[in-house]
Amino acid sequence: MSEHAHAEPSFTERYVFSVDHKVIGLQYLVTSFVFLLLGFSMVLLMRWQLAFPGQPLPLIGRLLSASAAPGGVIGPEFYNQLGAMHGTIMVFLGIVPLGVGAFGNYVLPLQIGAPDMAFPRMNMMSYWLYLPGGLLMLSSFLLPGGAAQSGWTSYPPLSVINPGQTVWLLAMVLLITSSLLGSINFIVTTLNLRAPGMTLWRMPVFVWSQFVTAFLLLLAFPPLEAAAVLQLMDRVFHTSFYMPEGLIVGGQLASQWSGGGQSLLWQHLFWFLAHPEVYVLILPPMGICAEIISNNTRKPIFGYKEIVYAMMFLGTMSFVVWAHHMFVSGMSTTLSNFFLVTTMIISVPSVALLTCLILSLKGGAIRFTTPMLFALAFLPMFGIGGLTGLPLGLTVTDIYLHDTYYVIGHFHYVVVTGSLIALFAGTYFWFPKWFGRRMDDTLGKIHFWGTLAAMNGIFLPMFAIGLQGQSRRLYDPTAHLHNLIGQPLHVVSTVSAFVLMLFQIPVIYNFFYSMFRGEPTDSNPWKATTLDWQCPSPPPHGNFAKLPRVYRGPYEYSHPDHRDDWLPQDAEKAVAS
């Protein structure tokens, strides 16, 4: 804000240790896209091994160290490291920082008419805990024993015994602290920094999605932090929180641990975080879709209040469904029944949300812009992801499906064709706000169709592979006779994964080209109503030249009595037609 005059900020202050939510948002954007690309590259190596087990990796095989990939063939330990790191990176360093750190940071203050976050310096600290946390996580590949190998779920006792896990835990503590600071900042900003007239019920759906997400991060992460500390104690000081009595490792009694602990305890604590985390992965993308759909159908979103209530209900319920991930863990059947019921209940608001978004299309004059294409694809794709989750929430079917490729197919439909697609939508949508230029439409459409097709090519076969009975986290599927029948599908999946990589070239090129050379736009190229489009592109330090005053709800489109088909939230009166 202008009330204190600064000296001209230096380069470092402006771009490296910036306290401006917009710069921090872009830092998150770039960093998380890089992590997504890294996590994707790791899984490409795995996909090669799954489709062509035992065959040397072309080109890169020789670059890998002899211990990780002897003769260019990925070794089993290295496969497990890649798997654990893929999951961890995609969730904690990719999708969440992109949805919350990047989009939330950049767009939320703009949409509520705030000059910045409530605590700009804390905001900067969030980023500067996230980046070292991510680098630390990556660096664990260089450790003597390599990176963590016990999956992103890190179940003990395996995780306590395997190498690499200590660094995983330390990195997680950094990441958790980062997101705690971020969530406090988001909540306080939303509550206390809304422009005059921006009552809670006038906030765009995107802001609500971030608000609910922040509560999930705030309350679900500390249990994982505590759980991680206990696991760290087990590893470093040989306590036995998760270590049972009489554990045999490699044919020998693991005598470093006195035993007496509970391996299941970790599973409970982990999923107590990780189920709410699923909604952290999906709610911001849903908010993004709501904004884009309303804008491109030129009509108010269907069921604004229902969407908001559904989000709140979803957020609350997400704390009491966690053990549906543990139906086959040996947990008591009474507990299983309880979690079965809560899981069926939580599917109701999820369906309600999706239904509202789909009904928003009805009667709209749809503009098929690139962001809209992605947002439209989100609807059926997330639908598939959600519906295939139901059999996993029912104990009877889950006993068969648990830990098969069906599960991998299910949650990738949610997080890849769902969240990631929506985050692409958001990137194309807000790009003009970030840089004052548009991304190229033709390249965007090539990216869209290629990506959509390739993603389905990767994940659709996984349902069949899983139903056929193949376990996940398998190094070599062909080692079991009964898996051979699914092998051609693995090849389809792998080829599609490489095609998907190829189709990311247009968007990478498009992003950097458009940043400097894209077609310049005015401040509101999509003719949108929310406040983020009522300030210059990119917004100056402090965002709004004059504090905006809000007169109405967020989606005032196509009013029959108005000359224009959109009426910004801060326009005092419409021009009559």
Next chain:
Amino acid sequence: MSAHAAVAAPYENTGVPDGKLAIWLFLASEVMLFGTLFTSYIVLRTAAASWPVGWEVLNVPLATLNTFFLIASSVTIVMAHAKASARDKAGFYRFMGLTVLLSLAFLVVKGFEYGHKFHEGHFPSTSIFYAVYFTTTGLHGLHIIGGVAWNLGLMWWAGRDGWDDRLFLGRVEYAGLYWHFVDIVWIFLFPALYLL
């Protein structure tokens, strides 16, 4: 960006200052953290084949003394806030200094307890009971150290330009809220570990 560190008048807001909201949210997350540890304690204890009686293996008199230190420090930090509101700088220093001293006394006693246990050959790895004991009290101790640093920071800031800063009183209050929380955690830990 001090402009919005307190509730900036023109905005739609809750009427609660930013800092106060933030500290309450932070404490909510802390409740989840320690709540998890307590839950784990219950789960581990109910499933354990044997569990020692706290007062037979731990030093109850020392822990009682420590409880007294912490409760006293909760009183002195309230006094420090009262003195700061009354703009009595010397009084603020006196009571905040006392708070810090009491916290340090707590840490010294705790360190002595730890040393004694190590000397007897009891380490975190000895048994699940000692694992719980060292981990929970250790994390609590880290929270005490954090509080000491915060309180010393406030005293240092008061000596510079902090005393007349309009955010000063708020920050003393937040330090107090945090401190009461750390205190309450101990009030739960003490019976759970030493008495039951």
